[in-house]
Amino acid sequence: MTTSRRSHRGFTLVELLVVIAIIGVLIALLLPAVQQAREAARRMSCSNNSKQLGLALHNYHDTHGCFPVGAIATTNGERPASWLVRIWPFIEQSAAYDQSTFIGNDWSGRGFDKNWRATTVLDIAFLNCPSNPMTKYWTQTASSAMTSDGCPSSIKYQIPDYVGCTGVYNGGPLTNWNGYHGRQDYNGVLTVLDVRNSEPTSFKHITDGTSNTIALGEQSDFIKIMDSSGTVTKKDTYRAWSWHGGGWSGGGGAENDEGYWKGLTSVRAGINYVPSTTNDPFGVGDYWYGRPGFHTIYTSAHPGGAMFTLGDGSVRFISENLNFTTLGRLANRHDGQVVGEY
Structure with a gap:
């Protein structure tokens, strides 16, 4: 009887290294494609967020005959509700809206935020872009009036990523130089009511056309x-919502607006612009006491530009390389200038 001998042969070290090298190359080739696919999904989600806000603005206009105001100046200095609060009923937050007090309330929490049971726990997911690498919350110490009402001493408010456009810097007659507080502009879709502006924006005021005018932009x-x-430093507190009260406070409540509005910006520099801390020509560098100014920059974690909602409710991804003149014309609702391609 013949006995057959079967040879058992394993991998050599060279063969094993070759296989590992091939796997490494494949991973290196596939990883960027996977990351691009994930970013494309996040960008689509951000576009959907912007679209929901555009629909909410239109539903608000259908109900009230105008767009929501970013703030209403008060005589007692209490910080008013933001434009986001005013559209709560149109973004499935009627429960929070119905239980909220608007008169005699400080929405920033620096005074008595009587609505703290709602505002300090409210977290609306679609108000944040999924690509955002920053914190979603503004943390602060509750006022004594709030703690006396049972509020915890440490509270937080959501910081949204979508900012209303109140126009372009020094764009026509609806503008005001407020001394060291800076320049306030009222030529955009969302604005404020104060001693210089007594009427909220409606469709009739957007004479350039709603499809040619920015309503909201990404930050x-x-x-x-x-x-x-x-040296470039990243600042996550220099956004238009990054201050006391987060997304629910409209900013300064006094007649001079305390030098800042919340959740609004007028365009003074390009998308993703990097200002200098020294002698910046656009005046959008370091802000006074770290609080947002009137011209916070539209920025995006999506490569190459940012997401914008136009006055007609449509959403566009606008390149950071867009000519600034065109961006300014998009921000101004009634300059009478042709926008052209963008």
């Missing part, structure tokens, strides 16, 4: 500040 990435040595 979902760090504001990047460059110092004199060329």
Whole structure:
């Protein structure tokens, strides 16, 4: 009887290294494609968020005959509700809206936020871009009036990523130089009511056409500040909603607006612009006491540009390389200038 001998042969070290190298190359080739697919999904989600806000603005206009105001100046200095609060009923937050007090309330929480049971726990997922690398919350110490009402001493408010456009810097007659507080502009879709502006914006005021006018824009990435040595610092508190009260406070409540509005910006620099801390020509560098100014920059974590909602409710991804003149014309609702391609 013949006995057959079967040879058992394993991998050599060279063969094993070759296989590992091939796997490494395949991973290196596939990883960017996977990351691009994930970013494309996040960008689509951000577009849907912007679309929901555009629909809410239109539903608000259908109900009230105008767009929501970003703030209403008060005589007692109490910080008013933001434009986001005013559209709560149109973004499935009627429960929070119906139980809220608007008269005699400080929505920033620096005074007595009587609505703290709702405002400090409210977290609306679609108000944040999924690509946002920053914190979603503004944390602060509750006022003594709030703690006396049973509020915890440490509270937080949501910081949304979508900012209303109140126009373009110094764009026509609806503008005001407010001394060291800066320049306030009222030529956009969303604005405020104060001693200089007594009428909210409606469709009749958007004479350039709603499809040619920005209503909201994205602020979902760090504001990047460059110092004199060329070093860039990321600032996550330099956004239009980053201050006391987060997304529910409209900003300064006094007649002079305390030098800032919340959740609004007028365009003074391009998308993803990097200002300098020293002698910046656009005046959008470091802000006074870290609070948002009137011209916070539209920024995005999506490569190459940012998401915008137009006055007709449509959503466009606008390139950061867009000519600034065109961006300014998009921000101004009634300059009478042709926008052209963008």
